[in-house]
Amino acid sequence: MNADLHCHSVVSDGTLTPEALAARAAANGVELWSLTDHDEVGGQHRAAAAARLHGLRYLTGTEISVTFADETVHIVGLGFDPDDPLLIAGLAATRGGRAARAREIADSLARAGIPGAYEGALRYAGNPDLISRTHFARFLVEAGVCTDTHEVFRRFLTEGKPGFVPHRWARLGDAVRWIAEAGGVAVIAHPARYRFSASGEYALFLEFKAHGGAAVEVTTGSHSPDEREKYAAMALEFGLAASRGSDFHSPDESHCDLGALPLLPGGLTPVWELLTHRIQ
Ligand code: AMP
Ligand code: MN
Ligand code: MN
Numbered sequence: 122m123n124a125d126l127h128c129h130s131v132v133s134d135g136t137l138t139p140e141a142l143a144a145r146a147a148a149n150g151v152e153l154w155s156l157t158d159h160d161e162v163g164g165q166h167r168a169a170a171a172a173r174l175h176g177l178r179y180l181t182g183t184e185i186s187v188t189f190a191d192e193t194v195h196i197v198g199l200g201f202d203p204d205d206p207l208l209i210a211g212l213a214a215t216r217g218g219r220a221a222r223a224r225e226i227a228d229s230l231a232r233a234g235i236p237g238a239y240e241g242a243l244r245y246a247g248n249p250d251l252i253s254r255t256h257f258a259r260f261l262v263e264a265g266v267c268t269d270t271h272e273v274f275r276r277f278l279t280e281g282k283p284g285f286v287p288h289r290w291a292r293l294g295d296a297v298r299w300i301a302e303a304g305g306v307a308v309i310a311h312p313a314r315y316r317f318s319a320s321g322e323y324a325l326f327l328e329f330k331a332h333g334g335a336a337v338e339v340t341t342g343s344h345s346p347d348e349r350e351k352y353a354a355m356a357l358e359f360g361l362a363a364s365r366g367s368d369f370h371s372p373d374e375s376h377c378d379l380g381a382l383p384l385l386p387g388g389l390t391p392v393w394e395l396l397t398h399r400i401q
C-alpha cells in the first residue's frame with residue numbers, strides 16, 4: 122500500500138497548506154495519508170476534510186519533540202482523537218518553550234554577525250506558536266548567508282555551530298502516553314537520524330516499548346537501503362509494527378516527495394493494521 126504517514130504543512134515547518142498537501146499526495150498516488158505537524162494538531166480537521174475531497178484515506182497525525190538521554194528524538198503519533206484534551210495540553214506545553222528559544226537562537230546568530238534573524242524567521246512561520254529552526258534556515262538562505270537549507274544545517278543551528286540553543290522537549294513516556302491515551306499509536310520517527318551509541322539506541326527502543334510505544338519508521342525519506350534493513354530487523358526484534366513516511370516539508374527543500382518511497386519490506390506488520398478502526 123502507498124501509505125505516507127509523515128509530512129509537514131504551514132501549521133508547523135512545511136511550506137504547503139494541508140489542502141495543497143492532500144492534492145499533492147493524491148496526485149502522487151498516495152492511498153493512505155497522515156499530516157504530522159511538529160507538536161501541533163491545528164491542521165488535523167483541515168487535512169481530514171481535504172483528504173475526503175480527494176478520496177484519500179486518512180489517519181490523524183503529529184510529530185512530538187522529545188528529549189531522551191540528552192538527545193532530541195521525534196515521536197510520531199497516528200490515529201488519535203485530535204480533540205483529546207490531555208494530548209492538546211501536552212502539545213501546547215511542548216510548543217511553549219519555542220518563542221524564548223527563538224529569541225536565543227537570534228541572539229546567538231547576531232553574535233555571529235547575522236542581525237534581524239528573529240523577525241526574519243517569524244516571517245516564514247505560518248504558525249507563530251511554532252517557530253522552528255527550519256524558519257531560521259529559510260531566513261538565512263533569503264539573507265544570502267547560505268545557498269540552501271541543507272547548507273544552513275551544516276554551518277548553523279546544530280550543536281557546536283552559531284545559532285544552536287540546547288532545549289528540553291517533552292519526556293518520552295509523556296509523549297507516548299498522550300498519544301496512546303488519545304487512542305493512537307506512537308511511532309519512533311526516522312531512527313537513523315539520532316546520534317546514539319548501539320546501547321543508547323537499545324535503551325531508546327526498550328523504554329519506548331515499555332511506555333507503550335508500538336511502531337518504528339522503517340521506510341522514511343532520510344533512510345538508506347541499509348538503514349531500512351537495520352530498522353526492519355529492529356522492528357521484528359522489539360515486536361514493533363513498521364511505518365512509512367516521506368517527511369516531506371517543501372517542493373523546494375525535500376529530496377523525497379509525498380508517496381515517493383519504496384514499499385515496506387515484507388514480513389513486517391504495517392502500522393496501519395493496528396489502526397484499521399481509526400482510518401477515516
Ligand atoms: P526544531 O524542531 O525547531 O528543532 O527544528 C527541527 C527541524 O529542522 C526538523 O524537523 C527538520 O525539518 C529541520 N532540519 C533539516 N535538516 C536538519 C538537520 N540536519 N538537523 C536538524 N534539523 C534539520
Ligand atoms: Mn521539520
Ligand atoms: Mn523529525
Ligand code: MN
Nearest residue numbers: 127129184368
Ligand atoms: Mn518530520
